Amino acid sequence: MIRGNIPGSFPRSVLEERHPALIDRVRRSFPYGAEQQRALDALLIEIDGGDITPLPEEAHDHERWAEWGYPHHGRRWLDVPFLWAESFFYRRLLEAVSHFGPGPWRGLDPFAPVKHAELRGEGVDALLEALHDLGSRPAEERLRALLLASLQGNRADLSFGMVPGGGLGEGEAGLVVDELTAARDLLEPGPEGAGTVAVIADNSGRELIADLALIDHLLVHGLADRVVLHVKPAPYYVSDAVLADVMHAVRRLSFGPGRTAGIGERLWEAIGTDRLSLSAHPFFCSPLTFAEMPADLRTELAGCAVSLFKGDLNYRRLVGDRLWPATTPFAPLVAHFPSPVVALRLLKSDVVTGLPVGTVNRLTATEDDWRISGAHAVVQTAGS
Numbered sequence: 001m002i003r004g005n006i007p008g009s010f011p012r013s014v015l016e017e018r019h020p021a022l023i024d025r026v027r028r029s030f031p032y033g034a035e036q037q038r039a040l041d042a043l044l045i046e047i048d049g050g051d052i053t054p055l056p057e058e059a060h061d062h063e064r065w066a067e068w069g070y071p072h073h074g075r076r077w078l079d080v081p082f083l084w085a086e087s088f089f090y091r092r093l094l095e096a097v098s099h100f101g102p103g104p105w106r107g108l109d110p111f112a113p114v115k116h117a118e119l120r121g122e123g124v125d126a127l128l129e130a131l132h133d134l135g136s137r138p139a140e141e142r143l144r145a146l147l148l149a150s151l152q153g154n155r156a157d158l159s160f161g162m163v164p165g166g167g168l169g170e171g172e173a174g175l176v177v178d179e180l181t182a183a184r185d186l187l188e189p190g191p192e193g194a195g196t197v198a199v200i201a202d203n204s205g206r207e208l209i210a211d212l213a214l215i216d217h218l219l220v221h222g223l224a225d226r227v228v229l230h231v232k233p234a235p236y237y238v239s240d241a242v243l244a245d246v247m248h249a250v251r252r253l254s255f256g257p258g259r260t261a262g263i264g265e266r267l268w269e270a271i272g273t274d275r276l277s278l279s280a281h282p283f284f285c286s287p288l289t290f291a292e293m294p295a296d297l298r299t300e301l302a303g304c305a306v307s308l309f310k311g312d313l314n315y316r317r318l319v320g321d322r323l324w325p326a327t328t329p330f331a332p333l334v335a336h337f338p339s340p341v342v343a344l345r346l347l348k349s350d351v352v353t354g355l356p357v358g359t360v361n362r363l364t365a366t367e368d369d370w371r372i373s374g375a376h377a378v379v380q381t382a383g384s
């Protein structure tokens with residue numbers, strides 16, 4: 001189990017450096033009132049070597065977190081499982097800024113300014129242009145490009161596979177595991193039709209726009225009869241998509257150049273007819289792994305033809321947030337999942353599975369931070 005108590009480790013740097021910096025950034029995002037400022041001060045002190053305190057009893061999800069939090073309350077943030085510590089940190093941050101409170105701050109996304117800046121930025125302009133250009137390429141080529149665009153959505157350079165990898169001769173998009181062909185095979189309709197595809201979203205902005213373009217392609221080309229896009233029910237891990245971000249992204253597409261406007265319009269209509277459904281289950285802001293997901297969500301996902309997992313955090317929750325030897329086979333680790341799986345993931349944390357031994361040796365010999373740098377990626381599949 002990954003924890004933050006190893007000096008020099010990645011999780012430790014997240015808990016000791018990124019989280020305090022994030023509190024600072026949230027303070028600069030909105031002119032919060034004195035009550036919120038005091039609560040942020042208290043959280044800052046607590047995460048700096050203090051003991052974890054539970055949510056206040058009046059919090060709507062106090063009971064749920066009391067259950068999930070047992071037995072971590074009262075321990076140091078560094079000593080509890082990293083996934084739990086990160087999840088609870090975001091929940092506490094929302095508490096500090098009165099996100100669920102009865103007052104005027106209720107519902108304000110503390111990360112909205114960051115998200116909106118990205119949506120207005122040049123990266124999104126470039127992506128929209130690229131999506132327009134992509135429309136003239138053959139459908140088969142487009143699917144591959146869209147899967148790669150979705151994979152690389154949170155990378156700086158979005159040029160559909162033209163991005164150089166980690167300089168290790170990995171070929172397209174820095175892939176250290178490339179099961180794109182198997183992913184496309186899984187998306188082929190069966191004799192009874194294509195069925196429902198679940199997309200487990202990650203970040204808003206560029207990544208979500210690329211995901212939405214992929215979803216449009218699946219619907220237009222009959223690779224999905226219906227798509228369910230699973231987003232977070234509350235702001236989480238800074239840029240993770242919530243429902244409002246989907247709306248902003250669809251509007252951005254609708255007002256985009258050339259063919260991208262058509263993508264936005266089709267998605268708008270698909271939402272209105274439930275061919276594209278939006279879901280925001282509480283599980284997605286919980287500290288649980290997919291092996292522990294509640295029965296209602298498990299039943300829903302079991303009915304899907306394919307579940308497409310985006311990003312690092314979803315990957316950690318899929319295989320378990322553990323220091324697996326990087327050669328541990330991927331498929332058996334996700335055998336608990338009730339539908340076939342496609343994972344599109346940049347490597348941004350210590351959790352890695354399914355790598356060939358030669359690749360692990362090569363990466364270990366040449367780069368200290370290959371697990372966390374985001375320079376490498378995997379497309380992994382399981383199930384049939």
Ligand SMILES: O=P(O)(O)OC[C@H]1O[C@](O)(CO)[C@@H](O)[C@@H]1O
Nearest residue numbers: 014202203311312313314348349
């Ligand atoms: O947006 P992604 O791809 O899920 O990445 C988020 C990652 O960032 C971190 O929170 C580190 O800040 C990781 O722990 C996490 O897995």
